[in-house]
Amino acid sequence: MILSFENIYFDYEGHSILNGINFVMDSGELLYMIGASGSGKTTVLKLIYMDLLPKSGIVAVGEFNSQFMKEKYVPMLRRKLGIIFQDFRLLNDRTIEENLSFVLHSVTAPKKEIKRKIFNALSLVGLSHRRNSYPYQLSGGEQQRVVIARAIINDPILILADEPTGNLDPDTSAQIMEILKDINARGTAVLIATHNYEIVKNNPARTLKLQEEKLYTVSLVTS
DSSP states (O other): OOEEEEEEEEEETTEEEEEEEEEEEOTTOEEEEEOOTTSSHHHHHHHHTTSSOOSEEEEEETTEEGGGOOGGGHHHHHTTEEEEOTTOOOOTTSOHHHHHHHHTTTOOOOHHHHHHHHHHHHHHTTOGGGTTSOGGGSOHHHHHHHHHHHHHTTOOSEEEEESTTTTSOHHHHHHHHHHHHHHHHTTOEEEEEESOHHHHHHSOOEEEEEETTEEEEEOOOOO
C-alpha cells in the first residue's frame, strides 16, 4: 500500500467538500478518480501532497502521515511525488532543460548525473531533441509531455495527474495516456484525476468516482 485515506472529512469556508471518504492505493497501481468539475478531485490531490490537511481522518503517503505531519517535512514528502498540473506551470524564460534542472536544484548530485536524469526523462516522453527550446515554442501536447518529464525526474513513488488531458485534442490526449501507462508499466503508481470518461473507458483500470462528497468504486464499460 502506497496511499490511504481513512475516514477523511474536509470543509472549505464552512462548506463540506469531503464527507468520510476511504480508499487505498497499492504500489505500482494505475488508479482513476473521476467526477464532475467542482466535485473535489483537486482537493483530494492537495490532501495527498499535503497542501491541505483534513478536518478529521488520516492521509498516509508512504512513510508520511497527515496526523503527525510537520511543515518542515512537507518538502521531503513532495520529493517522493510527481505532480502533473493541467496548466503546465512551466517557466517561459527558461529552456526545457533549465525547467527540469530547476526541479533538481535540491539534489546533491554531480552535473553529469543531473544531465543524465534530464536526458532520460525527456527521452521517455519523446522530447530529448527539444531540450534547448522554450515552453512557448512548444505545442500544448509537447508542453504537457515536459510536465510529465518534470514529474518523473526524481523517480517518484507516486504520480498525481490533475486533468492531464484537459486542454488537449483527442489524438494528443491518447498520446499522453500512452506515456502515463508506460510510466506505470515501469512500476510507478499513477493516480489520474479526470472528468474525461472516454479516457477511462479506452484505458481501463480501477476507477473511483467522487459524487456528493462521497467516493464510490465504479465500472465504465465501453459499449
